Amino acid sequence: MTDSTPKTSKRPYDLYGERFHACKHQLTPRLLKVAHYIHQHRSAVLDKTALGIAIDTQTSDATVIRAIQALGFSGYRDLKIVISEYLGVTRRSPARVASTVNELAQDAKGSIDFVLDSYRISCEMLAAPANRQAIQHAIDLLQQAERVAIFGIGASAILADYTARLFKRNGTSAYVLNHTGIALSEQIAEMRHADVLIMLAQSSAHPEGMVTLAEAQRLGIKIVLLTAATDSIFAQHADVMIEIPRSRSADKMPVHATPMICLEILVLGLAAAAPVATMNSMSKLYEISNALTRPGARKSRTP
Structure with a gap:
């Protein structure tokens, strides 16, 4: 029986x-x-x-x-x-990477689908009404800023540096907060009340993020947060939060370019909102570039 x-x-x-x-x-x-x-x-x-x-x-x-x-x-x-x-959450970052790689090993099609699906999910999330509204609010804040600060450590430090360069090329003064230790403290010391802070942060309340957050609050700086952790302490204190998933599922490795999609939207959105400043900056860069490449621009070596 x-x-x-x-x-x-x-x-x-x-x-x-x-x-x-x-x-x-x-x-x-x-x-x-x-x-x-x-x-x-x-x-x-x-x-x-x-x-x-x-x-x-x-x-x-x-x-x-x-x-x-x-x-x-x-x-x-x-x-x-x-x-x-x-x-039932036994996999942390190294295990997530190992799990993803092992699952996709010797399967190029699976690897392509994994990355493309991750980006597709991120783009669908960014296109959702709540995120569209948040992005527009973020661009409105950026228009009012004298300078833009971009915080990101680890892999996000590279994204922060690249984004600051994009802002500067378009005529917006920008700087990064992407080091650790004493080097980060020197960067934080440059923050001013009229700045707007873009933070790339997840759920971990690491000292670098918490100190940056505390200084931004002390100065009354508006905070735009890009994150997948909507219940983090950073989310609780952000003026604008844009939700960006980092992967198809929590137990798989993140793809780090997903925040870059949102950052480029913010850069382009600000450039479109202030076209005169953008065109003036691009014209100046063009003139300088021509001067550097023009024949005879380099002085001949004196004998």
């Missing part, structure tokens, strides 16, 4: 939830605040540092670690492993 009852998948064991409910009445108010935040934002916690949680809960990173340990975890890494297993 066979069992005709349909089999259902076993629900993951919620170790964190069990410990939270068992211990929450024993926690101090500050520890409870952190523990409750983690309980309510588990997916976001996987991409945050202890400092990021501290900023979100207006506590300290030491308080975050104490709260985690009060629930019986050895530390933050132990907590993330438990949450990852519960959510």
Whole structure:
């Protein structure tokens, strides 16, 4: 006799939830605040540092670690492993790359489709009514700016540099915030109240992004955020958020040119909104280029 009852998948064991409910009445108010935040934002916690949680809960990173340990975890890494297993999110960046490459190995057609599908999804998202409105709002803010700052680290640092060059070619003063450590602090020191900040950031509340965000808020700078993480702390403080998916699915590697599509829309949109400044800048570049390439432009070497 066979069992005709349909089999259902076993629900993951919620170790964190069990410990939270068992211990929450024993926690101090500050520890409870952190523990409750983690309980309510588990997916976001996987991409945050202890400092990021501290900023979100207006506590300290030491308080975050104490709260985690009060629930019986050895530390933050132990907590993330438990949450990852519960959510079924075990693949981080290196694993996403490996998964994608292994899946597409020896299949050129699959590789082509993966990249093209990722861009198609991004373009469809950018064409959605909410994003169209956000892009128009961003262009309106850029028109009012004296200068444009572009923040991006890691792979996004290259996009930030390229975008700043495009803005400058079209007659808009622009600069980048794309280093780390003391070099980034020197870049941040150049920020001014009349600037507009374009941020390329995801969910991770890394120190570079948080310090840049804090300085922008202190100066009253308007922030345009390009992101796939619509629930991040950056999204909470942005004046305009443009949602851009980075890949076809969360467990696959991101394709980094998708934000560039949006950045080029912003550059072109601003150029179209201020055609005189754009044409004057292009004419000046043309004249300088001709002077550099004109015969006899280089002085002959003196004997």
